[in-house]
Amino acid sequence: MKSPTNFSPNNQKVLVIGWDAADWRVIHPMIAEGKMPNLEKMMAEGVHGNVSTLNPVLSPTLWTSIGTGKRPYKHGIHGFSEPTPDGKAIRPITNTNRKTKAIWNMLNQVGKKCNVVGWWPSHPAEPIDGVMVSNFYQTARNIKNADIDPEIGKPRPESAGWEMSQWEMPQGTVHPPSLAKNLQEFRFHPLELDAEHVGPFIPKFAEIDQKKDQRLTGFAKTLADTVTIHGAATALMQLEPWDFMAVYYDGIDHFGHGFMKYHPPRQSFINEEDFEIYKGVVEGGYRFHDMMLGALLHLAGEDTTVILISDHGFHPDHLRPEHIPVEPAGPAIEHRPYGIFVAKGPGIRKGETVSGASVLDLTPTVLAAFDLPVGEDMDGKPLVTIFEDPPEIETVASWDDIDGPHPNGMHPEGAHIDSVQSAEAMKQLVELGYIEEPNENTDEAVRETTRELKYNLAQSYMDGGRLEEAAEILEEIWSDWPREARFGLNLIACLGGLGQVEERGLAIERLAMNAKNNFIWALEEIDRLRPEAEEYGIKLPRPKVDADGELAEESMAVDEGAEPAVDAANDG
Numbered sequence: 001m002k003s004p005t006n007f008s009p010n011n012q013k014v015l016v017i018g019w020d021a022a023d024w025r026v027i028h029p030m031i032a033e034g035k036m037p038n039l040e041k042m043m044a045e046g047v048h049g050n051v052s053t054l055n056p057v058l059s060p061t062l063w064t065s066i067g068t069g070k071r072p073y074k075h076g077i078h079g080f081s082e083p084t085p086d087g088k089a090i091r092p093i094t095n096t097n098r099k100t101k102a103i104w105n106m107l108n109q110v111g112k113k114c115n116v117v118g119w120w121p122s123h124p125a126e127p128i129d130g131v132m133v134s135n136f137y138q139t140a141r142n143i144k145n146a147d148i149d150p151e152i153g154k155p156r157p158e159s160a161g162w163e164m165s166q167w168e169m170p171q172g173t174v175h176p177p178s179l180a181k182n183l184q185e186f187r188f189h190p191l192e193l194d195a196e197h198v199g200p201f202i203p204k205f206a207e208i209d210q211k212k213d214q215r216l217t218g219f220a221k222t223l224a225d226t227v228t229i230h231g232a233a234t235a236l237m238q239l240e241p242w243d244f245m246a247v248y249y250d251g252i253d254h255f256g257h258g259f260m261k262y263h264p265p266r267q268s269f270i271n272e273e274d275f276e277i278y279k280g281v282v283e284g285g286y287r288f289h290d291m292m293l294g295a296l297l298h299l300a301g302e303d304t305t306v307i308l309i310s311d312h313g314f315h316p317d318h319l320r321p322e323h324i325p326v327e328p329a330g331p332a333i334e335h336r337p338y339g340i341f342v343a344k345g346p347g348i349r350k351g352e353t354v355s356g357a358s359v360l361d362l363t364p365t366v367l368a369a370f371d372l373p374v375g376e377d378m379d380g381k382p383l384v385t386i387f388e389d390p391p392e393i394e395t396v397a398s399w400d401d402i403d404g405p406h407p408n409g410m411h412p413e414g415a416h417i418d419s420v421q422s423a424e425a426m427k428q429l430v431e432l433g434y435i436e437e438p439n440e441n442t443d444e445a446v447r448e449t450t451r452e453l454k455y456n457l458a459q460s461y462m463d464g465g466r467l468e469e470a471a472e473i474l475e476e477i478w479s480d481w482p483r484e485a486r487f488g489l490n491l492i493a494c495l496g497g498l499g500q501v502e503e504r505g506l507a508i509e510r511l512a513m514n515a516k517n518n519f520i521w522a523l524e525e526i527d528r529l530r531p532e533a534e535e536y537g538i539k540l541p542r543p544k545v546d547a548d549g550e551l552a553e554e555s556m557a558v559d560e561g562a563e564p565a566v567d568a569a570n571d572g
Contacts (some may be wrong), residue, residue, distance in 0.1 A: 007110045009370040012346075013304040016246040016362065017296060018066070018119070019289060020059055021253035022340045023313035024050065026263075026286060035287055038294035039342070042308065046344025047386045049354035051361075053312040055463040056456050057335045060093045062311035062359055063120045063248065067102040069363035069378035072460040073469070075100050077121065078453045080329070081438075083446045090438045090445050095121045096411060103363045104128055104244060105408040106399045110372065112243040114409075115236045118229045119248045124172030128409030131240050132175045133183060135248075138228040140167070140189050140221060151210045152193055152220040179240075186231035190220035197223065201284035204277050218258050219281060223288075226251035230292050237299040244366070247296070255285035256314040257331050269322045282316070305345030305369050311359055312339050327486070328452045347388050354386055368393060375399045379464070451477050458490065467494045482514045483521070 031040045054065060054072070064077040072078055076099035081090050098121075104114035105128070114130040116122060123134035167189055174180040198205045201219065208216050226249055233247040259281035261267065266275045293308070300306055313336030315321075324330045341357045343365075344350075360380030367374050368382035373394040384390040396402065438445040454473050461470035471494040478487035488511040495504035526540055533540050 007372060009107075009110050009112065009372050012370050013242070013300070014244050014345075014366055014369055015296065015300045015304050015306045016244075016366065017293065017306065017308045018063065018246070018248035019252050019308065019310045019340070020063075020120075020248070020250045021256050021312060021314040021335065022286075022289075022308075022310035023316060023336055024338075024340055025313065025336070026282065026316045027340065030283065030286055035283070036290040038290045038297060039308075042293070042297065042306070042342055042344050044351055046306075046342060046348045046350060047352050047354045048340070048342040049357055050338040051309060051341040051357045051359055053335070053337050053339060053359055054460070056329070056459040057312050057332045057337070058329055058456065059250070059253065059311060060120050061456065061460070064095075064098060064102075065379075066309065066311060066359050066362045067104075067119060067246070068098075068100050069103075069360055069375065069380040070100055071360070071379050071464050073457055073464060073466070074377070074379070078456040078460070079449075081449055082453065083449055087446055088442060090449050092123075093121045094123055095126065096124070101399050101408060101410065103366055104130070104132075104246065105410050106363075106367065106372070107244050107370070108409045109399075109402060109404065109406050110370075111406050112370070113241050114244045115240060115242045115246075117233045117236065117245075117247040118250075119246060120250065124411070125175035126409050126411055127175050129407065130242060130244075130409075131179060131236055133232050133236075134173050136170055137173050137183070137232065138187065138225040140224060152190065152198060152205075152216045183232055183235070186228065186235055188224045188227040188231065190217070190224040193220050193224065201281050201288075202277060203280070208277065215258065215278065219255075222251050222254040222258070222285075225254075226288070226292075230295070234295055234299060237296070245300075249289065249292070252285055252289060252310075253314070255282055257334060260314060260316060260334065261320060263316055263320075267318075267320060267322075303346060305343065305348065307362065307365070308340065308342040309359070309362055310339030312337060343383075343386050348386055349388050354383060357383055451481060455487065462490065462494060467497045470494050471498065483518050485511065485515065485518075488514065 027036060027039065030036045031043075034040075054062060056072075058079060060080060061072045061077050064075050065071060068075045076097050077093060077095075080093055082093050082097060083089070084091055104116055105126075107114050108129045112129075114128055115132070116126075116128070116130070117133045118135050118137060120135045122132060123136040125132040125134045167187065169180055169184050169187070174183055195205075198216075198220070201223070202208075202216070205216060210216055229247065229249055233245075236242070237245060259278050261270055262275050262278035263282045264279055266272070266279070297306060315334055315336050319336075321333050325333055339359070341354060343354075358380060360378070361383050362380070364374045364378055364380045364382040365386070368384065368387075368391050371391060373396045374382055375398050376395045377398040377400070382391075382393055384393065438449070454477050458470040458473040458477075461467070461473070471491060474487050474491040474494060478484065478491055481487065488507060492504055492507045492511065495507055526542075530540050
């Protein structure tokens with residue numbers, strides 16, 4: 001084991017490119033048709049293969065695992081949102097709760113300059129040696145005091161009264177702050193999109209009634225965000241010195257959640273009109289990312305090791321779900337457990353495949369590329385088989401225990417978060433379906449958010465085989481929210497894995513009883529909503545139940561004369 005003062009990193013340069021949700025099942029057919037030439041060339045000049053994801057399949061937790069080499073229960077990021085430190089509000093997840101060093105902190109300690117753009121989560125920007133542009137950088141604000149037609153793809157008159165200066169950048173978005181003004185010029189607002197920008201993705205966009213169909217608005221936000229991130233990344237690659245560069249694009253994931261359902265071939269539950277309008281968005285998104293990849297590869301040069309990785313895949317075929325579960329992080333059902341991994345550069349093998357890679361392996365592999373030791377507390381491993389001359393891997397107990405010789409660039413205590421921009425980012429998370437609209441009751445919103453963070457932590461423990469810790473958390477939150485069957489089902493799985501047969505049986509009985517109680521509660525809700533529904537001319541069914549609380553035959557037919565369903569259930 002080396003002491004911190006004896007680390008001798010090489011003069012390597014490494015560029016890491018993150019494509020959220022990129023999937024080989026979309027990429028391979030496109031490469032076969034010559035539609036992604038830059039990625040095809042990168043694969044031929046290096047190695048490529050699948051990369052397995054972790055559970056829960058949530059982007060902020062996964063990208064933090066990619067950047068640390070550790071599972072969520074070690075790094076501390078567990079969801080899309082979090083309570084504020086005073087417990088009085090909810091905000092998008094920040095990096096202030098990350099409790100371990102990221103790869104850029106480790107490299108800073110050995111004197112390497114690092115640039116990081118858009119990593120999720122990276123707000124507020126850490127005071128690293130280099131440049132950090134946080135994931136709040138691209139979040140578009142509403143334009144005030146401007147006479148702007150809200151429709152996408154239409155020209156803006158010069159008299160609109162809109163200037164980019166009206167779209168302020170929140171405090172903490174850029175480190176060092178001295179670069180904030182210059183980087184602000186690279187941001188692209190959705191309202192700047194014109195027909196030339198939209199047309200290649202949605203040729204028939206002019207046929208869309210944007211007052212009724214908001215899908216084009218979602219598309220525009222994703223495209224503008226992607227352009228913004230790319231602008232900052234390419235500018236920094238040319239204008240600022242760096243040894244390590246990481247840039248994260250969420251466009252493929254957002255295009256997927258919005259439009260994968262329209263990707264060919266047409267599914268039976270998608271109408272032909274929508275299919276014809278939106279069928280090219282996903283492919284267009286991948287082609288656009290390939291164009292951006294070409295620019296990054298050109299700027300990086302042949303002497304740089306370039307790694308392209310995704311955190312998970314995205315079902316593009318018959319496994320696409322017709323319905324998204326109505327629960328927190330429900331859209332994750334569209335994710336596939338395997339993403340992509342591609343690497344090229346000096347000393348990287350050429351034209352070969354790599355197997356057995358995990359999202360946890362990125363950070364150990366980057367350390368190995370710099371001839372630096374890997375933390376023994378990391379859950380990932382260096383992918384030594386990608387190298388022509390595999391390095392001898394040395395270790396340290398933990399990079400978290402190492403001080404110096406240079407500052408690590410982590411946050412001091414009490415990093416500031418811009419509350420206005422947090423609200424804008426929260427709105428976008430709701431629109432994407434990642435989180436539910438927060439409860440208007442602030443106390444309840446905080447409780448529900450804390451519950452989901454605990455649930456995600458429990459899933460991480462389960463995924464890492466630490467079933468006792470998972471069971472303890474699941475028991476706690478299921479006791480507080482007995483209607484949430486998902487907590488009980490996971491607890492039952494944990495107890496089975498622990499061999500606790502009696503406890504598992506009791507949990508199954510409890511789940512069955514809760515299900516009956518949930519059924520009665522649902523009947524109560526139907527009866528409660530009946531008067532309001534009738535005001536709108538809607539006749540709700542009057543379900544009939546037997547003495548055991550079971551639904552009777554034909555019970556969902558509308559029966560004007562039946563007694564309230566809940567009375568029948570309670571009488572039983």
